[in-house]
Amino acid sequence: MKFDIITIFPNIFDGFLTESLLARAQKLGIIKIGIHNLRKWTTDRHQKVDDKPFGGGVGMVMKVEPIFKAVRSLRPDKKTRVILFSPRGKKLDQKTAKRLSKYQQLILICGRYEGVDERVAEYIANEVISIGDYVLNGGEVATIVVIEAVSRMIPGFIAKQESALKFDHAQYTRPEIVEIKKGGKIKRLKVPAVLLSGDHAKIEKWRKKHGALT
Ligand SMILES: C[S@@+](CC[C@H](N)C(=O)[O-])C[C@H]1O[C@@H](n2cnc3c(N)ncnc32)[C@H](O)[C@@H]1O
Structure with missing residues (x-):
């Protein structure tokens, strides 16, 4: 299973993904984790990933094009699930984690600012996930939660597989x-x-x- 994270704060993941069971699973080749800075897929000098919302309103919204290019360059196929994080998404539970563990690749899109242009949810993501009824600063913590919950469902990740679901x-x-x-x-x-x-x-x-x- 490969997790590909699209984020504007790649350093947030330092430490968490390189300790304990997640580190062990990567060493053993049970999981792979790729962290990708969304700004790599911008074309302007300022590497802009956000813009003002149409219709007015506070804050900025993440643009579609860099996200579209990022996802495409990670070569999704039939065995890939593209996930966008939003507090308006479907609530994560154990059943969802188990279902997601069957894919070969998860592309995880971390929103920031006031959220993400809705066309990402409509046309790029396969599903939109929330980790709870509260608003976080960004999708990075949600990504960590999904990686940990899904990894535990992958055979070999924890020594006693029967305890994974309990x-x-x-x-x-x-x-x-x-x-x-x-x-x-x-x-x-x-x-x-x-x-x-x-x-x-x-x-x-x-x-x-x-x-x-x-
Ligand atoms: C400040 S929030 C944006 C909130 C915005 N009002 C909305 O409804 O999407 C910025 C980003 O954090 C992530 N996020 C915030 N709360 C979340 C939650 N409960 N579950 C999953 N992701 C969340 C999403 O990726 C969101 O785009």
């Missing part, structure tokens, strides 16, 4: 009792006794009950 139950580790001072009093924080019982049927039942945080 929304885990509550977890505890050593020590069995932790003492903390709260409001001048010592509180003893204990691990639920059932988890120390060795009774696997009871543990399984407890885990099912303690799946979601409230």
Whole structure:
């Protein structure tokens, strides 16, 4: 799987994509990540990627042509999915991440400013994704979220594939009792006794009950 990121802030990705499991997966050739500066596909001296909105309004809008050229130069084919990020897009969930993991290439377009000329959503992107009902400064954080969620669905990315899809139950580790001072009093924080019982049927039942945080 190849992820191709189109952004005007390529340095944002430094660090995040070169640490931990994402770094390992790239070393092993499980995933590849290309970071492309959109300004490379501009033709003017100032490398302009934005312009004023038609009809008036505040701020600037990202132009179609550099994005069109960038996507075309990354040679999308039938096994490519072109994704635009927008808070108005379809909300990302686990099912979407799994579906996207079946493509050979994802081209991820990061918006900035007041957004992206709508023709990118209409004619260039295959789908428009939001990572939640809030407005971010740009699509870069959304890109990182998608890369991480999708990568976890790719065989070999994490050691125990069965844990890739699970929304885990509550977890505890050593020590069995932790003492903390709260409001001048010592509180003893204990691990639920059932988890120390060795009774696997009871543990399984407890885990099912303690799946979601409230
Ligand atoms: C400041 S936002 C633009 C907000 C604009 N009013 C709109 O509705 O698209 C700039 C860019 O950040 C990205 N973005 C912001 N919020 C997002 C979200 N919740 N999910 C995905 N991308 C988001 C998009 O790429 C967007 O074009």
